[in-house]
Amino acid sequence: MKNLLFTICLLVSFISCGQEHVKTEGNTVTVSEIAPVWPGCESPTNDQDDCFRKKFLELVKTTYKYPRKENGDFIRGKATIKMHIDEKGVAQIDKIETKEPEIKVALEKMLKELPKMTPGKRAGKSISIKYTIPVKL
Numbered sequence: 399m400k401n402l403l404f405t406i407c408l409l410v411s412f413i414s415c416g417q418e419h420v421k422t423e424g425n426t427v428t429v430s431e432i433a434p435v436w437p438g439c440e441s442p443t444n445d446q447d448d449c450f451r452k453k454f455l456e457l458v459k460t461t462y463k464y465p466r467k468e469n470g471d472f473i474r475g476k477a478t479i480k481m482h483i484d485e486k487g488v489a490q491i492d493k494i495e496t497k498e499p500e501i502k503v504a505l506e507k508m509l510k511e512l513p514k515m516t517p518g519k520r521a522g523k524s525i526s527i528k529y530t531i532p533v534k535l
Contacts, residue, residue, distance in 0.1 A: 434483040434527055435516040458533065462508045465500035473500050479509070479531040485524040487517040492528075501535060 439449035464472040477496035484490055489512040494502045518527035 429521045431525070431527070432519040434487060434518045437513050437515065440516065454531070457511060458508065461511045462535065463504055464535065465498075465504050473498055474535055475501050476532065476534050477501055477505055479505065479533065480528070481509070481531070482526050482528045483515055483518060484526045485517050487515040487524075489515070505533075 433447055433450065435446050436450045436453040439446050439453065464474070467473055475496060475498045477494055477498075479491070480493040480495070481489055481491045489509065491506065491509050494505050496502050496505075517524040519525060
């Protein structure tokens with residue numbers, strides 16, 4: 399009877415301590431990462447990565463204000479945005495690389511509009527996830 403009770407307690411403790419998205423096969427442990435989720439992309443039927451890209455592009459289209467030269471022409475160019483979504487789901491801009499300083503200022507203003515997201519996870523714990531996003535404006 400004691401052995402049966404001990405076995406049941408041991409089995410329950412193993413089941414209750416399992417971690418999400420951790421797979422063990424033999425000597426190999428695989429831990430999967432879950433990307434941050436943009437508000438409105440929470441549905442499991444959505445492709446959340448695709449939804450993230452679409453929402454980011456929508457943000458660029460609706461909030462980016464093209465800077466102008468002195469003669470009134472728009473300043474266009476390329477930029478690379480390096481950022482991360484921290485453990486709390488807040489976007490932190492690490493660096494914006496571009497040849498045009500006016501584009502950098504306009505991108506910084508636009509990126510302040512990024513919403514708070516559901517943070518990325520690894521083995522059930524919130525983590526920071528880095529992104530490098532090239533944009534052509």
